[in-house]
Amino acid sequence: MTRDCGSVAVQRDEMVEFARNYDPQPMHVDEAAAEESVFGELIASGWFTAALTSRLAVEGFLNDIRNVGGRGTDDLRWPAPVRAGDTLSVTLEVTDAEPAETNPYGLVETAFEATNQHDETVLSMVGLLYVLRREE
Amino acid sequence: MTRDCGSVAVQRDEMVEFARNYDPQPMHVDEAAAEESVFGELIASGWFTAALTSRLAVEGFLNDIRNVGGRGTDDLRWPAPVRAGDTLSVTLEVTDAEPAETNPYGLVETAFEATNQHDETVLSMVGLLYVLRREE
Numbered sequence: 001m002t003r004d005c006g007s008v009a010v011q012r013d014e015m016v017e018f019a020r021n022y023d024p025q026p027m028h029v030d031e032a033a034a035e036e037s038v039f040g041e042l043i044a045s046g047w048f049t050a051a052l053t054s055r056l057a058v059e060g061f062l063n064d065i066r067n068v069g070g071r072g073t074d075d076l077r078w079p080a081p082v083r084a085g086d087t088l089s090v091t092l093e094v095t096d097a098e099p100a101e102t103n104p105y106g107l108v109e110t111a112f113e114a115t116n117q118h119d120e121t122v123l124s125m126v127g128l129l130y131v132l133r134r135e136e
Numbered sequence: 137m138t139r140d141c142g143s144v145a146v147q148r149d150e151m152v153e154f155a156r157n158y159d160p161q162p163m164h165v166d167e168a169a170a171e172e173s174v175f176g177e178l179i180a181s182g183w184f185t186a187a188l189t190s191r192l193a194v195e196g197f198l199n200d201i202r203n204v205g206g207r208g209t210d211d212l213r214w215p216a217p218v219r220a221g222d223t224l225s226v227t228l229e230v231t232d233a234e235p236a237e238t239n240p241y242g243l244v245e246t247a248f249e250a251t252n253q254h255d256e257t258v259l260s261m262v263g264l265l266y267v268l269r270r271e272e
Contacts, residue, residue, distance in 0.1 A: 022187035024194055025203060038204060046206045047187050051158035054183050058160055067161060068174060070182045072213035072261075078206055125208075 005060030005090040012084035018048040044082035056090040066132035076125040087117045141196030141226040148220035154184040180218035192226040202268035212261040223253045242269045
């Protein structure tokens, strides 16, 4: 099962505000420092990219399944920077589903990918979700 | 090398606002639904827990090293729920550091752990950071 979760535009104000609150490193919040950096301008916190990916995944997928809670993620990667004005698109693929150790739950493994408007991958990860199993 | 990155109180308004923006699932944003859930009350988005962990790690560690950017994280887990009013404390340990494929960078592996006021682990992960190497 694969699903297209749609797109979101990266708003500069929201991107910088998020970083001020949760990841106030120079390349995320200090324009002058960012210009001197290898990136040449402000880039998004990776946690902001994860948060935007989450928003699209919830609207496009998680609120349609009986998700009880996340166990975590494996192999979260930010292979390319995200900049203000980028448009991010999220796709996902359910790669595994099995009964969890504890009934009545199942554990669903989902590969998430976020790409920018140049079709570069900016985030990939494997999400592990506990879901309520259908009654037999 | 280990470091204590201090503590942060989980503010209800901030917790719910974050979830409305980035993880609007019922257990994070809908009080009535959360009361019916296995958790019995609203719980934080795991991404909010990661964001708070990031804030403490930046203030307590990342802004002291020459961090160029994050490659990603491995084994991100949320083993216990976070609730409004909790106090989270973050510790980290640098577990590996080696030259990256591309000079002049190094890749630093750091184990992060966030615990609540009952000393339960609420988040653990291994962060992979590119840093500028010291000149020889």
